[in-house]
Amino acid sequence: MNIELIAIGDEVLYGMVVNSNAAFIAHALLEAGFLVSRHSTVGDDPVALRKALHAALLRKSCVITTGGLGPTCDDHTRAAIAEIFNVPLKHNSEVHAYIKSIFGSVKSIDNQATLPVGAEILQNPLGTASGLYLKNERLYPESFLIALPGVPSEMREMVKTGLIPYLKAKLPVGKRLFVLPLHFMKLCEVDVDHHLHEIEKECPAIECGIYPGLGVLSVQLKAFAHDEEEFLEIVTIYKERLSEKFRAHLFDSPSGRLDEAVHRYFLERKLSLALAESCTGGSLAGRFCAYSGASSYFRGSIVAYSNEIKTGLLHVSEKTLESKGAVSIEVTEEMAKGVAKEMKAQCSVAVSGILGPTGGTADKPVGTICASLYLEGASIHSWQMNHIGNREMILEKTIQNILAELLTFLVKHR
Amino acid sequence: MNIELIAIGDEVLYGMVVNSNAAFIAHALLEAGFLVSRHSTVGDDPVALRKALHAALLRKSCVITTGGLGPTCDDHTRAAIAEIFNVPLKHNSEVHAYIKSIFGSVKSIDNQATLPVGAEILQNPLGTASGLYLKNERLYPESFLIALPGVPSEMREMVKTGLIPYLKAKLPVGKRLFVLPLHFMKLCEVDVDHHLHEIEKECPAIECGIYPGLGVLSVQLKAFAHDEEEFLEIVTIYKERLSEKFRAHLFDSPSGRLDEAVHRYFLERKLSLALAESCTGGSLAGRFCAYSGASSYFRGSIVAYSNEIKTGLLHVSEKTLESKGAVSIEVTEEMAKGVAKEMKAQCSVAVSGILGPTGGTADKPVGTICASLYLEGASIHSWQMNHIGNREMILEKTIQNILAELLTFLVKHR
Numbered sequence: 049m050n051i052e053l054i055a056i057g058d059e060v061l062y063g064m065v066v067n068s069n070a071a072f073i074a075h076a077l078l079e080a081g082f083l084v085s086r087h088s089t090v091g092d093d094p095v096a097l098r099k100a101l102h103a104a105l106l107r108k109s110c111v112i113t114t115g116g117l118g119p120t121c122d123d124h125t126r127a128a129i130a131e132i133f134n135v136p137l138k139h140n141s142e143v144h145a146y147i148k149s150i151f152g153s154v155k156s157i158d159n160q161a162t163l164p165v166g167a168e169i170l171q172n173p174l175g176t177a178s179g180l181y182l183k184n185e186r187l188y189p190e191s192f193l194i195a196l197p198g199v200p201s202e203m204r205e206m207v208k209t210g211l212i213p214y215l216k217a218k219l220p221v222g223k224r225l226f227v228l229p230l231h232f233m234k235l236c237e238v239d240v241d242h243h244l245h246e247i248e249k250e251c252p253a254i255e256c257g258i259y260p261g262l263g264v265l266s267v268q269l270k271a272f273a274h275d276e277e278e279f280l281e282i283v284t285i286y287k288e289r290l291s292e293k294f295r296a297h298l299f300d301s302p303s304g305r306l307d308e309a310v311h312r313y314f315l316e317r318k319l320s321l322a323l324a325e326s327c328t329g330g331s332l333a334g335r336f337c338a339y340s341g342a343s344s345y346f347r348g349s350i351v352a353y354s355n356e357i358k359t360g361l362l363h364v365s366e367k368t369l370e371s372k373g374a375v376s377i378e379v380t381e382e383m384a385k386g387v388a389k390e391m392k393a394q395c396s397v398a399v400s401g402i403l404g405p406t407g408g409t410a411d412k413p414v415g416t417i418c419a420s421l422y423l424e425g426a427s428i429h430s431w432q433m434n435h436i437g438n439r440e441m442i443l444e445k446t447i448q449n450i451l452a453e454l455l456t457f458l459v460k461h462r
Numbered sequence: 463m464n465i466e467l468i469a470i471g472d473e474v475l476y477g478m479v480v481n482s483n484a485a486f487i488a489h490a491l492l493e494a495g496f497l498v499s500r501h502s503t504v505g506d507d508p509v510a511l512r513k514a515l516h517a518a519l520l521r522k523s524c525v526i527t528t529g530g531l532g533p534t535c536d537d538h539t540r541a542a543i544a545e546i547f548n549v550p551l552k553h554n555s556e557v558h559a560y561i562k563s564i565f566g567s568v569k570s571i572d573n574q575a576t577l578p579v580g581a582e583i584l585q586n587p588l589g590t591a592s593g594l595y596l597k598n599e600r601l602y603p604e605s606f607l608i609a610l611p612g613v614p615s616e617m618r619e620m621v622k623t624g625l626i627p628y629l630k631a632k633l634p635v636g637k638r639l640f641v642l643p644l645h646f647m648k649l650c651e652v653d654v655d656h657h658l659h660e661i662e663k664e665c666p667a668i669e670c671g672i673y674p675g676l677g678v679l680s681v682q683l684k685a686f687a688h689d690e691e692e693f694l695e696i697v698t699i700y701k702e703r704l705s706e707k708f709r710a711h712l713f714d715s716p717s718g719r720l721d722e723a724v725h726r727y728f729l730e731r732k733l734s735l736a737l738a739e740s741c742t743g744g745s746l747a748g749r750f751c752a753y754s755g756a757s758s759y760f761r762g763s764i765v766a767y768s769n770e771i772k773t774g775l776l777h778v779s780e781k782t783l784e785s786k787g788a789v790s791i792e793v794t795e796e797m798a799k800g801v802a803k804e805m806k807a808q809c810s811v812a813v814s815g816i817l818g819p820t821g822g823t824a825d826k827p828v829g830t831i832c833a834s835l836y837l838e839g840a841s842i843h844s845w846q847m848n849h850i851g852n853r854e855m856i857l858e859k860t861i862q863n864i865l866a867e868l869l870t871f872l873v874k875h876r
Contacts, residue, residue, distance in 0.1 A: 061498055063489030064673060066482045070503065075477030084475055085510065089484065089501035096499065238569040241534045258534050259473055323765070329751020330744030333765045337743020340819055340853055342767070349765035350775075351737070351747045357762045357805060361775065391771060405754055436564075437588055439754055441615050
């Protein structure tokens with residue numbers, strides 16, 4: 049049986065609101081062993097809504113809608129459902145009593161308790177819009193419909209406590225899909241792709257996915273299994289093969305974020321860290337401070353946007369600045385040493401560059417970034433990057449590149 | 463003509479990634495005068511993809527797809543398009559040359575230059591996946607298809623520079639929807655709601671929208687008109703009424719972001735700014751440095767995550783730290799003065815607090831944040847915030863609150 053999600057509302061259709069409801073439901077269902085086959089979004093237009101519902105129900109589907117169950121003039125879901133299931137709307141005194149018991153005598157209570165006859169009710173503990181379950185053997189013999197409210201907090205609670213137990217009782221749960229993610233830095237899709245093809249060929253039960261992010265490549269090994277043990281039996285040798293093949297690129301982070309992996313590295317080893325940032329302007333420091341516990345290793349950052357601060361607080365020599373320019377390996381080396389000394393840190397990172405769109409020269413075009421890593425007892429490591437893109441992209445590529453170099457450098461030297 | 467958006471990819475279908483592309487495109491089209499009629503999402507399944515494309519093209523539509531244009535085994539969009547338009551895939555040497563000119567001889571270049579015959583190319587300046595435009599008068603006489611890459615940064619750039627000019631040339635633009643946004647800080651929905659109802663009652667041509675964000679409330683006045691002049695004739699008196707009513711809350715930012723409004727304020731007045739950040743850990747500095755031109759006023763930030771740096775670099779007295787604690791108005795006042803002096807800035811901001819989830823006490827629970835604003839020649843302004851939420855939310859609320867206070871303070875004192 050198909051599972052189709054339909055989001056209802058002009059605010060979603062016209063992009064004022066991102067449809068995060070679909071992702072939440074799809075992911076919750078995936079984890080429960082159900083695969084969604086399609087999402088759609090339609091606006092607050094009764095005709096378009098009825099058409100979309102009717103077409104989905106004809107596809108032998110469990111159709112799950114979100115939105116349009118509120119009490120205002122642009123909420124059409126209950127009426128549309130009643131129409132396509134060919135039943136009247138009628139006041140339901142039990143639902144009325146339930147809403148009143150939780151929310152008191154709210155103005156919209158009569159409206160919210162008026163529901164398609166024959167609908168089973170999925171209670172909403174957080175709001176006045178009840179969820180609905182409808183089936184009609186004659187009109188849609190192999191389908192059924194579940195309507196949920198669109199307010200994310202209400203919908204999420206009802207998915208966990210109502211929808212998923214409901215589907216588990218209604219639909220056969222056999223094997224479910226398990227997913228094993230692996231995260232790599234400094235790798236491209238094409239580096240990994242043919243290895244995944246080989247895995248899929250050797251073991252047709254496994255499906256591979258590649259998800260490139262900025263500076264990060266995530267690979268997923270997916271397979272259907274009855275439980276985690278069975279799944280691990282299928283994927284473990286391939287996981288180990290990929291880990292072995294790309295050992296220098298693999299990083300460990302539940303979220304798949306490189307900043308989290310670097311944060312965990314510093315946290316576990318209690319290695320103190322300080323930053324000297326020019327072009328990244330505090331954003332690199334922000335990546336560490338986003339994680340709880342950073343205060344146990346992160347000393348601080350000097351954001352030196354002006355040259356005066358580079359020479360003053362970071363002790364960069366005026367001679368180096370003049371002869372090499374602010375964007376140079378010589379300057380970032382002095383910045384890295386300066387901030388490590390000033391903040392008494394064992395490790396430091398310095399970065400200076402041109403994010404654009406202005407400030408580039410023939411010699412050093414927009415996207416030229418220099419960085420240095422200092423580690424107590426090891427030699428300093430410096431390099432130059434040349435990124436393309438707009439300001440936001442160059443900043444993000446710079447941060448990802450520094451995080452990857454830093455992790456590689458630390459693993460090598462400690 | 464309908465406009466339908468189809469997102470392609472298992473990662474979207476199964477909820478690993480939220481489909482923010484649909485919202486971006488729908489909103490960009492809305493602003494350009496085109497209304498989207500439906501979004502869908504399908505997975506990396508060639509059969510489901512072809513079915514969805516075919517069905518959408520039969521609905522007299524401009525179909526816009528995102529995703530599946532990459533070079534790997536789970537990218538099926540080019541093949542699916544070729545199949546439903548009944549044309550072969552063929553290597554395109556012009557596209558090959560274009561990709562090579564920007565990205566060099568990347569490994570995937572042959573694959574990425576193999577495209578459906580007859581497709582017009584929408585160049586992608588930020589990636590190797592070209593956009594495609596296809597039409598077939600015989601198969602789908604009243605429809606056409608535009609395929610865009612799924613990587614958000616690439617897609618966004620191509621929507622602005624490629625898709626929208628393209629649609630304006632292809633589709634009739636009659637009366638289109640114009641939107642006038644107004645952005646307010648320190649306001650709630652209920653403060654504004656009844657004023658908007660009044661406007662809608664007085665002038666039925668106007669539809670109002672309220673979009674609350676973290677720390678920001680955006681209001682939209684929307685109306686259909688032939689051109690901007692006609693639109694402004696309709697909305698101007700209501701815009702002025704709202705601006706007058708909420709003058710102290712209004713801020714000026716094309717993006718609706720408070721950080722942009724503050725950036726513009728400093729940029730225009732060439733007022734120099736320095737920051738001393740404890741709990742925000744560089745993120746506040748990052749908000750300014752995200753904007754080109756920040757270097758003309760932004761001096762830098764000292765991210766003082768440890769007390770030693772507060773006393774050393776920021777000259778906070780050890781006595782104050784000990785008697786009042788790091789999270790206190792007395793400490794942020796000394797931080798603000800210290801960084802202004804150290805960085806020779808006319809204006810400075812200091813912040814210190816507990817983002818959690820650990821570190822709270824009975825006296826100063828998680829969410830307790832102190833901040834100070836210093837302005838040359840004015841008295842220092844300090845206040846305490848008490849935010850609730852998780853670490854990420856408390857950080858964002860803190861940043862928004864500081865930006866709002868800073869803008870209000872500057873407008874009042876200068």
